[in-house]
Amino acid sequence: MKKLFVKYKEVVRFVLLFLGTYLLFTFLYSLYLKYAENGAFYPDFFTNLVARQSNEVIRAFGYEAMVKPDVPGSSMGLYINEVFLARVVEGCNAISILILFVSFIIAFAQKVKKTLLFIFAGVALLYAVNILRIAILTIALYHYPEYNEFLHKIVFPAIIYGMVFFLWLFWVRGISIKPQSNG
Numbered sequence: 001m002k003k004l005f006v007k008y009k010e011v012v013r014f015v016l017l018f019l020g021t022y023l024l025f026t027f028l029y030s031l032y033l034k035y036a037e038n039g040a041f042y043p044d045f046f047t048n049l050v051a052r053q054s055n056e057v058i059r060a061f062g063y064e065a066m067v068k069p070d071v072p073g074s075s076m077g078l079y080i081n082e083v084f085l086a087r088v089v090e091g092c093n094a095i096s097i098l099i100l101f102v103s104f105i106i107a108f109a110q111k112v113k114k115t116l117l118f119i120f121a122g123v124a125l126l127y128a129v130n131i132l133r134i135a136i137l138t139i140a141l142y143h144y145p146e147y148n149e150f151l152h153k154i155v156f157p158a159i160i161y162g163m164v165f166f167l168w169l170f171w172v173r174g175i176s177i178k179p180q181s182n183g
Helices: 002-007 009-036 045-060 095-107 112-143 145-176
Strands: 065-070 075-080 083-089
Touching: 009 095, 045 065, 045 075, 045 083, 045 112, 075 112, 083 112, 095 112, 095 145, 112 145
Parallel strands: none
Antiparallel strands: 065 075, 075 083
């Protein structure tokens, strides 16, 4: 058994780091959501922020847009020309995706500075892409409501998960390239 562990030490290390980080951050996020219920922001700070920033991007594209709490649900409604188009729910704020991304990077961590810089850059990029994704989805739904299912369930999830996948590939390829010695 010990030989098997030694043989697969790196795999075991990856799995333990990934699962440990993922479970820890998911637990902390669930605590945040539990305590956010009674906070000043509806439905929670991050979902509210993502909805408002997405609305500003839509407005920057020249549309008459607004965002408002979607009561009784726990979401923010996005409107263009007073037409309700999308709900921004907790899952749209990309926090769960960011947790997944960070957990993977930590599981493949190298030097602390390099790892932290990549996490910071990746989180910022994913957050920005998510805001843009929601804004473009809302605009697309305004012009092409008949493609709601296809856009919402296939195209736009593929954008955010595809970005995570490419960042992971970039990270793994970057750390696997070893400088050659001239000796």
